[in-house]
Amino acid sequence: MAELQVNFAGVNFRNPLVLASATPGWDGLRLKKAGEAGFGAVIPKTIGPIQDWAVHPRNGRLFLYRVGNRPVGMINLELFTTKTREEWIARDLALAREGGAKIFASILAMPEPEQTAELASQVEATGLVDLFELNVSCPMPASTVGMHIGKNPELTYRQVKAAKGAIKLPLSVKLTPNVADMVEIAQAAVEAGVDAITISNSIRSFAGVDIETGRPYLRGYGGYTGPAIKPIIMRHFSEVARAVKVPLSAVGGVSSWREVVEYIMLGATTVQIATTIMWEGLGKVQKILDGLSEFMDRKGYRTIEDFRGIALPYIKTVEELAQEPPRFATIDQERCNNCDICSRVCFYGAIRQEEGRTWADKASCDGCGLCVQWCPVGAIELKE
Numbered sequence: 001m002a003e004l005q006v007n008f009a010g011v012n013f014r015n016p017l018v019l020a021s022a023t024p025g026w027d028g029l030r031l032k033k034a035g036e037a038g039f040g041a042v043i044p045k046t047i048g049p050i051q052d053w054a055v056h057p058r059n060g061r062l063f064l065y066r067v068g069n070r071p072v073g074m075i076n077l078e079l080f081t082t083k084t085r086e087e088w089i090a091r092d093l094a095l096a097r098e099g100g101a102k103i104f105a106s107i108l109a110m111p112e113p114e115q116t117a118e119l120a121s122q123v124e125a126t127g128l129v130d131l132f133e134l135n136v137s138c139p140m141p142a143s144t145v146g147m148h149i150g151k152n153p154e155l156t157y158r159q160v161k162a163a164k165g166a167i168k169l170p171l172s173v174k175l176t177p178n179v180a181d182m183v184e185i186a187q188a189a190v191e192a193g194v195d196a197i198t199i200s201n202s203i204r205s206f207a208g209v210d211i212e213t214g215r216p217y218l219r220g221y222g223g224y225t226g227p228a229i230k231p232i233i234m235r236h237f238s239e240v241a242r243a244v245k246v247p248l249s250a251v252g253g254v255s256s257w258r259e260v261v262e263y264i265m266l267g268a269t270t271v272q273i274a275t276t277i278m279w280e281g282l283g284k285v286q287k288i289l290d291g292l293s294e295f296m297d298r299k300g301y302r303t304i305e306d307f308r309g310i311a312l313p314y315i316k317t318v319e320e321l322a323q324e325p326p327r328f329a330t331i332d333q334e335r336c337n338n339c340d341i342c343s344r345v346c347f348y349g350a351i352r353q354e355e356g357r358t359w360a361d362k363a364s365c366d367g368c369g370l371c372v373q374w375c376p377v378g379a380i381e382l383k384e
């Protein structure tokens with residue numbers, strides 16, 4: 001029977017699945033319900049300053065991005081908690097704890113590191129949280145907070161150092177994907193003494209234009225989340241995983257147990273989820289945990305550690321890959337149904353239909369592999 005328990009930065013979670021900081025954790029009651037639904041840990045909406053724009057209710061801030069009819073992502077202008085720091089401290093954190101999940105408190109890196117330290121120690125003093133996540137990565141704010149701190153290694157270093165100096169509980173820093181190289185930021189955080197890293201926050205984006213009215217769907221730049229962002233976050237995640245030794249929490253594009261397994265195979269100790277919970281509800285939590293357990297049983301993995309990071313050694317540079325022997329499309333004539341999709345997607349002209357059969361010409365094939373993935377009957381393989 002699979003054992004899902006993990007130790008993340010010294011804290012034992014009953015399983016690796018974490019509710020990411022977002023709408024489903026906007027108050028203590030929702031967090032309690034999320035805990036009861038089975039999450040290993042829950043993260044409240046980022047606690048920060050109450051500004052005049054951060055009030056409840058707001059004026060339209062979420063946009064569902066569809067390809068055809070299918071939602072593939074979501075853009076939000078949500079910003080931070082609409083509850084005051086005092087409300088969290090007096091009531092909501094205690095309520096959240098009743099759900100049985102660990103409380104992973106998200107705090108905003110404030111414009112000055114001393115303010116961050118003060119916020120962290122106030123929240124720690126409640127005795128109601130188990131660890132911290134420092135948000136240096138919100139993609140919306142104009143200039144002084146969020147990704148404006150997190151895109152700069154020096155500012156990130158100062159914020160982590162200040163927060164670490166003020167608290168005894170473990171600290172993770174949540175990084176921004178809106179940088180060319182996340183590794184240098186992660187290394188600065190490690191130098192400042194961070195205990196773990198969360199990768200990552202949402203991608204700064206623009207929702208598009210309603211062509212009937214000529215107006216933007218959302219009149220500002222928001223954070224892109226959900227299934228579509230997974231390849232981008234996995235790039236940053238795996239680059240950091242290969243460069244630092246601290247435990248990592250993955251977040252971005254999880255829609256089933258499969259992505260949880262993928263992130264663990266890339267080195268994650270815990271995996272967070274937000275958009276899918278907003279779309280499918282808390283019933284999804286147990287489905288993901290059941291899928292993860294069944295997968296582990298099927299593969300003979302007893303603990304998460306048995307397969308954590310196993311994919312990392314296989315990641316190569318394109319220069320290294322170019323040294324490997326070429327492989328060519330080869331079509332299994334028994335399986336091929338002559339649907340012709342492969343020749344349509346082959347821009348090398350390597351696949352032809354002649355005399356009622358489809359065949360691949362090794363001399364023209366570039367070995368790109370696109371035909372293999374489009375073939376509806378699994379009839380094509382790349383072979384040396």
Ligand SMILES: Cc1cc2nc3c(=O)[nH]c(=O)nc-3n(C[C@H](O)[C@H](O)[C@H](O)COP(=O)(O)O)c2cc1C
Nearest residue numbers: 020021022046076078201225226252253273274275
């Ligand atoms: C509506 C919404 C609000 C969010 N609010 C916060 C927040 O307050 N603090 C934070 O660190 N991340 C916030 N996030 C980012 C999520 O924690 C997460 O990093 C992101 O959604 C990617 O994960 P997903 O693809 O599973 O949604 C928010 C995301 C969404 C969708």
